[in-house]
Amino acid sequence: MEKPLGVETASERPSIDPAVDFARAIEHGKPDFAHGVILYLDDISVSFDGFQALNKLSLAIDVGELRCIIGPNGAGKTTMMDVITGKTRPDSGTVFFGQNIDLLKMTEPEVAHAGVGRKFQKPTIFEQHTVFENLELSMKADKRVRNTLFAKLNSEQRDRIAETLRQIRLEDAASRIAGLLSHGQKQWLEIGMLLMQEPKLLLLDEPVAGMSDDETERTAELFLALAGKRSLVVVEHDMAFVAKIARTVTVLHEGSVLAEGPMERVQNDPRVIEVYLGR
Numbered sequence: 001m002e003k004p005l006g007v008e009t010a011s012e013r014p015s016i017d018p019a020v021d022f023a024r025a026i027e028h029g030k031p032d033f034a035h036g037v038i039l040y041l042d043d044i045s046v047s048f049d050g051f052q053a054l055n056k057l058s059l060a061i062d063v064g065e066l067r068c069i070i071g072p073n074g075a076g077k078t079t080m081m082d083v084i085t086g087k088t089r090p091d092s093g094t095v096f097f098g099q100n101i102d103l104l105k106m107t108e109p110e111v112a113h114a115g116v117g118r119k120f121q122k123p124t125i126f127e128q129h130t131v132f133e134n135l136e137l138s139m140k141a142d143k144r145v146r147n148t149l150f151a152k153l154n155s156e157q158r159d160r161i162a163e164t165l166r167q168i169r170l171e172d173a174a175s176r177i178a179g180l181l182s183h184g185q186k187q188w189l190e191i192g193m194l195l196m197q198e199p200k201l202l203l204l205d206e207p208v209a210g211m212s213d214d215e216t217e218r219t220a221e222l223f224l225a226l227a228g229k230r231s232l233v234v235v236e237h238d239m240a241f242v243a244k245i246a247r248t249v250t251v252l253h254e255g256s257v258l259a260e261g262p263m264e265r266v267q268n269d270p271r272v273i274e275v276y277l278g279r
Ligand SMILES: Nc1ncnc2c1ncn2[C@@H]1O[C@H](COP(=O)(O)OP(=O)(O)O)[C@@H](O)[C@H]1O
Pocket: 001, 002, 048, 053, 071, 072, 073, 074, 075, 076, 077, 078, 079, 080
């Protein structure tokens, strides 16, 4: 059963503990994207008490790609993200970031430091702080700039925050208390907080759930603007949204890839129609 929207356990939240030893992430080296592939999953299997959540799943995402992942409830979409981010260890298979970084050897914070940002369904923003402060805090949680924690922002940092505010369409809300934002704006703020950490790859699990039509439309524009600069993997149920942003769509079913290709082809694939309509 799919969890209701917004219900999330504490252990599901990403670790942003700044005390995590950044040097350990550095030890794994810099990712090498020379072959144009940012993420490579091969033959991944995960079982929970005998239930096969992922079944020999293989997937490759190109640098700068915007990939949509669809599939019925229970298909294994969230489990796939859990494997990529180090939250769930697969029973077998490999996961590489670039050609050289073996994500299965890394802890959750190490995966994040390597450049994989994950957006959970429920925004985990600092509700009592302003929008600007949220972005500032997320930048400073990054160890690379941690020595500036008690220092004033320099102009480059201010520019980065301003640029992010513009991207997430909150430039007019910079001094608002984050807790007072609309649901959609909170989602954008959390995406902005991820962007402050400059991830190479962004994983977004049902980002437009609960958004108004207008907010959904603006989110599509945001993702299209980010594609190319970063790689995005978007898991979403909203087919209209997927149709708007998708280049390549991957359909997961019972823990493996059922179909993959351009939206139109996938939508008309009889096997895909069956798993969606056959329920
Ligand atoms: N920690 C877990 N323990 C047991 N079963 C789980 C766990 N996480 C996921 N599952 C099961 O694995 C299947 C895939 O779940 P999930 O990856 O959340 O699917 P999706 O995100 O595609 O809806 C579901 O049947 C779910 O109940």
